[in-house]
Amino acid sequence: MAVLRYREALNAALREEMARDENVMLMGEDIGVFNGAFKVTAGLLEEFGEKRVRDTPISENTIVGMGVGAAMTGLRPVVELMTINFSLLAMDQIVNHAAAIHYMFGGQVKVPLVVRMPQGAGHQLGPTHSHSFEALFLHVPGLLVAVPTTAADAKGLLKAAIRDDNPVVFIEHEYLYGQRGDVPDDDDCTLRFGEAAIRREGGDVTIVGISRMALTSQRAATVLAEEHEIEAEVIDPRTLRPLDLDKILASVRKTNRCVIVEEGWPHGGVGANLAALVQEQAFDDLDAPVMRVTGADVPMPYSKPLEQIAFPHEPQVVDAVLATFRDL
Amino acid sequence: MAKPLADPPAEAKLPQPDVAREWLATMVLIRRFEERAGEMYAKAKVGGFLHLSIGEEATIVGSARALRDDDYLISTYRSHGHAIVRGTSPDAVMAELFGRVDGCSKGRGGSMHMFDLSRRFMGGYGIVGGNLPIAAGMALASDYRGLDEVTLCQFGDGASNQGTFGETMNLAALWRLPVVFMVTNNQFGMGTSLERHSAVTDLQRKGEGFGVPGMRCDGMDVLDTHTVTCEALRIAREERRPVLVEAVTYRFRGHSMADPEEYRTKDQVEEWRKRDPIEVFGDRLVAEGVLEEDERLRIDAQAVQRVDAAVAFADASEHPAPDSLYDDVYVLGEQVQGWYSVDERTPTPHRGEDERAMGGARLPAGGAYEQAVEQAAPESAGDKPADAAQDEAD
Numbered sequence: 001m002a003v004l005r006y007r008e009a010l011n012a013a014l015r016e017e018m019a020r021d022e023n024v025m026l027m028g029e030d031i032g033v034f035n036g037a038f039k040v041t042a043g044l045l046e047e048f049g050e051k052r053v054r055d056t057p058i059s060e061n062t063i064v065g066m067g068v069g070a071a072m073t074g075l076r077p078v079v080e081l082m083t084i085n086f087s088l089l090a091m092d093q094i095v096n097h098a099a100a101i102h103y104m105f106g107g108q109v110k111v112p113l114v115v116r117m118p119q120g121a122g123h124q125l126g127p128t129h130s131h132s133f134e135a136l137f138l139h140v141p142g143l144l145v146a147v148p149t150t151a152a153d154a155k156g157l158l159k160a161a162i163r164d165d166n167p168v169v170f171i172e173h174e175y176l177y178g179q180r181g182d183v184p185d186d187d188d189c190t191l192r193f194g195e196a197a198i199r200r201e202g203g204d205v206t207i208v209g210i211s212r213m214a215l216t217s218q219r220a221a222t223v224l225a226e227e228h229e230i231e232a233e234v235i236d237p238r239t240l241r242p243l244d245l246d247k248i249l250a251s252v253r254k255t256n257r258c259v260i261v262e263e264g265w266p267h268g269g270v271g272a273n274l275a276a277l278v279q280e281q282a283f284d285d286l287d288a289p290v291m292r293v294t295g296a297d298v299p300m301p302y303s304k305p306l307e308q309i310a311f312p313h314e315p316q317v318v319d320a321v322l323a324t325f326r327d328l
Numbered sequence: 329m330a331k332p333l334a335d336p337p338a339e340a341k342l343p344q345p346d347v348a349r350e351w352l353a354t355m356v357l358i359r360r361f362e363e364r365a366g367e368m369y370a371k372a373k374v375g376g377f378l379h380l381s382i383g384e385e386a387t388i389v390g391s392a393r394a395l396r397d398d399d400y401l402i403s404t405y406r407s408h409g410h411a412i413v414r415g416t417s418p419d420a421v422m423a424e425l426f427g428r429v430d431g432c433s434k435g436r437g438g439s440m441h442m443f444d445l446s447r448r449f450m451g452g453y454g455i456v457g458g459n460l461p462i463a464a465g466m467a468l469a470s471d472y473r474g475l476d477e478v479t480l481c482q483f484g485d486g487a488s489n490q491g492t493f494g495e496t497m498n499l500a501a502l503w504r505l506p507v508v509f510m511v512t513n514n515q516f517g518m519g520t521s522l523e524r525h526s527a528v529t530d531l532q533r534k535g536e537g538f539g540v541p542g543m544r545c546d547g548m549d550v551l552d553t554h555t556v557t558c559e560a561l562r563i564a565r566e567e568r569r570p571v572l573v574e575a576v577t578y579r580f581r582g583h584s585m586a587d588p589e590e591y592r593t594k595d596q597v598e599e600w601r602k603r604d605p606i607e608v609f610g611d612r613l614v615a616e617g618v619l620e621e622d623e624r625l626r627i628d629a630q631a632v633q634r635v636d637a638a639v640a641f642a643d644a645s646e647h648p649a650p651d652s653l654y655d656d657v658y659v660l661g662e663q664v665q666g667w668y669s670v671d672e673r674t675p676t677p678h679r680g681e682d683e684r685a686m687g688g689a690r691l692p693a694g695g696a697y698e699q700a701v702e703q704a705a706p707e708s709a710g711d712k713p714a715d716a717a718q719d720e721a722d
Binding site: 025051054056057059061062063064065066067068069070071072073074075077092093096097101102103104105106107108109110141142144164165166192193194195239241242243244245246277280281 | 400431432433434435436437441443444445450451453454455458460461462463464465466467468469470472473491492495496498499502503655656657658659664665666667668669670677680
């Protein structure tokens with residue numbers, strides 16, 4: 001075990017997979033000489049050279065599309081997009097091409113492409129650099145979607161993503177880049193997609209936290225235990241496609257309550273989707289409506305006080321959990 | 329008004345007789361195939377959109393015959409001919425149009441999404457301009473592995489206005505990728521004529537500002553198209569830099585089968601038809617003694633026969649089974665962890681990836697599958713859908 005920051009864990013994953021497989025190569029804006037806007041790719045150009053670590057022009061749709069073409073013909077490209085908002089420029093290549101190609105060509109060709117991007121509010125980057133779009137990508141059949149929260153998951157899931165034969169949208173979080181955590185040293189330590197982590201066990205309520213909100217949910221669970229004698233079970237799905245729905249349902253069947261916490265918008269969000277799945281398959285086990293805590297339904301404001309109330313914090317999670325006990 | 333290029337360079341030498349005959353035969357096969365495809369569309373055997381390349385056969389055959397077997401060809405939603413010229417069986421192309429399991433994309437893609445990995449035909453793509461970055465990525469992979477394969481990327485004049493055009497030209501030139509871009513200038517982006525959609529109508533020059541030099545060929549002349557494409561491929565392969573080739577051509581039919589063609593005159597179409605690439609090349613082969621008239625007729629008869637067989641094959645091919653719906657959404661390992669797909673078509677949600685194992689036991693209510701199969705049955709052929717009839721006046 002080593003204690004690494006989340007960004008260092010990602011860096012280690014890239015380095016190890018590049019050393020393991022010469023078909024793994026990186027493309028992105030300022031990932032080389034500049035070492036990456038968030039320093040995830042620091043030192044990789046020096047180590048692997050310009051053939052494998054490629055600074056690109058600012059052409060998101062085309063660099064993702066080149067990743068698609070290169071993946072179809074034998075490489076395992078990892079494309080970095082500087083923020084998730086810029087991925088919208090590449091939606092055509094991600095949705096109409098990367099996600100569809102294996103299916104629409106009858107399974108003849110695979111697209112083992114990883115598109116990495118950070119999301120999240122809290123740095124006053126305003127309405128074009130701060131959003132959380134995991135729901136947009138979750139919507140699309142053919143894509144895998146990873147939302148790692150810890151340094152260990154960041155490393156293990158990125159390694160798994162690079163080895164996977166499906167296109168993966170790998171969503172990092174700007175706030176988490178600096179967070180430290182224990183990370184296995186083992187080069188072969190990948191995680192499996194579709195396996196949720198139970199961050200905290202408890203029998204009274206199930207809290208599902210997405211991306212950074214898994215940490216917020218854990219802090220809320222501590223408050224609930226200390227101040228309200230409520231033992232929350234906190235689940236971090238880690239990947240949204242595939243989704244470890246069975247583990248979430250098993251927890252709900254035990255606790256009979258469910259609260260879903262995400263940073264993104266409410267309409268058509270991850271929580272909207274998960275709430276539907278839970279009520280369809282565990283309705284008889286629920287003692288209260290499934291509750292959601294989401295980001296505000298607004299473009300992200302620049303103002304620091306406004307931004308701070310536009311994404312969830314632990315008191316809101318505590319309130320949502322208490323609301324599921326209101327009738328008792 | 330869009331005019332054909334001046335007479336093709338008459339001094340261009342013909343290839344070996346057997347090669348010349350094969351070019352003619354392939355152009356004829358593509359023509360006859362597409363004519364039948366149009367008929368099958370009118371009979372509702374083919375659904376969706378059907379974009380025919382009738383008139384553009386010289387561009388397809390001349391350019392594709394310049395490729396090596398290990399080169400990649402990638403095209404657009406107008407690509408029946410591209411699959412056929414690469415060697416994909418007309419059976420598989422027709423079966424794909426019919427949406428059957430023996431189609432080259434197993435009935436998942438349809439007319440706009442032909443694909444044949446074994447022949448390095450890397451697909452038809454339905455999004456205008458969507459194939460350009462993908463082509464550059466294929467060239468990147470070849471270059472990365474030190475192989476001297478080249479990717480030939482074809483797209484229409486309309487695609488030259490997409491953002492991916494400029495972005496891809498820039499990146500391909502910047503990274504010296506072995507890719508030849510061929511803009512098939514058939515004079516129209518759907519129903520909008522070249523001079524109404526592009527400020528620069530000399531399309532071969534549209535890459536210059538991005539560092540991609542241009543060339544032009546007479547896309548109605550299989551020989552000229554072949555000669556120019558060979559040189560472009562040589563530059564890409566040996567000099568490691570991309571080239572943009574403009575193939576000046578014309579589609580004799582509408583943009584798709586549902587096209588009343590109000591944007592052009594019959595006179596214009598007739599003027600271009602005088603340059604019919606098959607007639608012109610066939611005449612020349614006869615004139616130069618490469619081909620006898622009866623042999624020319626035989627080539628045509630064989631093409632018709634081949635296409636008849638393709639129709640029979642497609643009609644006999646099965647529809648994809650209902651429990652195959654979720655096949656190939658994902659590449660799945662032996663152990664499937666989690667829910668990749670959620671099927672909500674029935675009151676009992678289940679994993680899409682379990683559909684096969686369930687044997688289609690939970691088909692959605694209402695019989696929609698059976699109805700669609702019944703409508704496609706041979707005895708119902710002849711029912712012409714209203715929106716397909718428009719283009720038949722031709």
